[in-house]
Amino acid sequence: MKEGPDISQIGALIGDPARANMLTALMGGQALTATELAGAAGITLQTASSHLSKLEAGALIAQRKQGRHRYFALADDEVGLLLENIMGFAANRGHLRTRPGPKDPALRKARVCYNHLAGDFGVRMLDRLVADGDVTLDGDDAALTQSGEARIAAIGIDVPALRAQRRPVCRTCLDWSERRSHLAGSLGEALLGRFIADGWAKREKDSRAIRFTAEGERRFVALFP
Amino acid sequence: MKEGPDISQIGALIGDPARANMLTALMGGQALTATELAGAAGITLQTASSHLSKLEAGALIAQRKQGRHRYFALADDEVGLLLENIMGFAANRGHLRTRPGPKDPALRKARVCYNHLAGDFGVRMLDRLVADGDVTLDGDDAALTQSGEARIAAIGIDVPALRAQRRPVCRTCLDWSERRSHLAGSLGEALLGRFIADGWAKREKDSRAIRFTAEGERRFVALFP
DNA sequence: TGAATGCTTCGGCTAACATCGAAGTATGAA
């Protein structure tokens, strides 16, 4: 027995409620301070500090010192994908939180998934790109076609610059609310950044929800009908 | 905060080493008895019984009574996909077991992933099917084309019977050793069953490894060059 | 019916760990 990689370490890291809450908070994509994360998890600063060092030792999160603050964020895209995946599984099993809360519909419509767009809007965007032959899928990998590159460039995104990064440009990420894939990778991040920079959408405070303005939603739907 | 599904319960279930070992053993796809699982995890029967009831309460496994035995198996395909996914993540992070063990190369070449073929052989099979236009990918879903249906039928698999089941016929599953997708779903299960039934390959005892006979490997490569 | 096998339940022990108060370190501001 004892074959393959050891999953129990990762399970144990995610298995503590306080740590799970911190990770969920970090799925918002913003780097947060230890104090903020302690608040999110409902624990004191000392306890949070202990948890954070464990998560860091497990390479699930990374910290960046900046002045007297220390900002914590998910270590990389892979962690976000994994967490979204587990959330999808948990949602199917009915392992939902006791009360769905009023924000739930908004989360299902559009939310940030670590650094890219998820929810109904995210899924529909990828569907449209694939249907139009702008993105091709290959398992969990994805690729931008020539026509796709033109389309993305027209939105105002510097595709060559994305390609120059070491990260994959396109990836798929399983959406827990839609149970279908949406677009991740540096392109997914760039697109969400564009929508927000252009004022089409705004992030809700203390939430993963993304609220599109009426005008922004109109434009988004025009782009990805 | 406290948004979305609760991942900590699932993390906690997987987070205990004894339970993780049992789940890994069940990834072999065979239903095992409590005694066998206790052996796999290196614990006594009583302790195993306690763990098993927790896993069952969490809907990760299901049991089937048969005479005086109780057979435990993963609850469904979804669980297998999730575990393989976490294994892939763990492998990337270097959360490997202390010693890779001698079986590791065999596992990377061909192994059973709950009920379908994984490893180099599994990945190459799906690659070939996609390249030939027999399977189309759409995120984590996949579909068999007309030409694909003919090809599969020629191998001796009753595709309409697969379609009649409620389960998805094609799914992709992320391979932890190859970091690419292989074919899951009822078709993936049927294909592996065919290979074994035709004597092309045999399951190794007490392992997830699959050993192809020389003749079987020749035929497999001829089918999926 | 009695014996054997397979598994669960109970009870108590132990180790691990999450938690927080208090003290310590580091950075920045006054």
Add this chain to the structure above:
DNA sequence: TTCATACTTCGATGTTAGCCGAAGCATTCA
């Protein structure tokens, strides 16, 4: 320099939960 803020480390506490021995069911076989 002094104070304040941000965070970590230490120490003590309490709860949890894994673990196993022993006893209790349930099923099968003789």
